[in-house]
Amino acid sequence: MFVIDTSVWSRALRRRKRSEDETPSAALIRTLVLDNEPIGVPGIVLQELLSGVRTKKEFERLRKVLDPFPLLLATEEHHILAATLYNTCKSNGLNVSPTDVLVASTAMHCRGALITADSDYRRMSEHIDLVVHLVE
Numbered sequence: 001m002f003v004i005d006t007s008v009w010s011r012a013l014r015r016r017k018r019s020e021d022e023t024p025s026a027a028l029i030r031t032l033v034l035d036n037e038p039i040g041v042p043g044i045v046l047q048e049l050l051s052g053v054r055t056k057k058e059f060e061r062l063r064k065v066l067d068p069f070p071l072l073l074a075t076e077e078h079h080i081l082a083a084t085l086y087n088t089c090k091s092n093g094l095n096v097s098p099t100d101v102l103v104a105s106t107a108m109h110c111r112g113a114l115i116t117a118d119s120d121y122r123r124m125s126e127h128i129d130l131v132v133h134l135v136e
Helices: 006-013 024-034 043-051 056-066 076-091 098-109 120-125
Strands: 002-004 039-042 113-116 131-134
Touching: 002 098, 006 024, 006 043, 006 056, 006 113, 024 039, 039 043, 039 098, 043 056, 043 098, 076 098, 098 113, 098 120, 120 131
Parallel strands: 002 039, 002 113, 113 131
Antiparallel strands: none
8 A cells, every 4th residue: 555645635726727747746646546556644634634725625626636545643652652663763863754654553553555755754765664655
């Protein structure tokens, strides 16, 4: 499974000046969908994406775009792993956010690869067992 981070969804869903302009993030998601690759959306990512929406119409449009993708809800086990990941990163000199380690925990729990535009995850993967695909 591919777990897609907020940074990639944000870039993919950003309105372009010209319809033929496609971001690398949008192209990657389109390719994954066309190849019938499994894509999951962590619950916290859904919350982050919907929290930045200005109008109810945009909110509903975004919900419809994301609705086909399975929602990966965090369990107690995810949160405990996230805390462990946080402590591991911190003890290795990395400042990470609780949200980022929850996303990482979710990807690790489903044995998925995290697709992100956030290089912090690449640094995290040097200390934890996280598969990261970094996109521009």
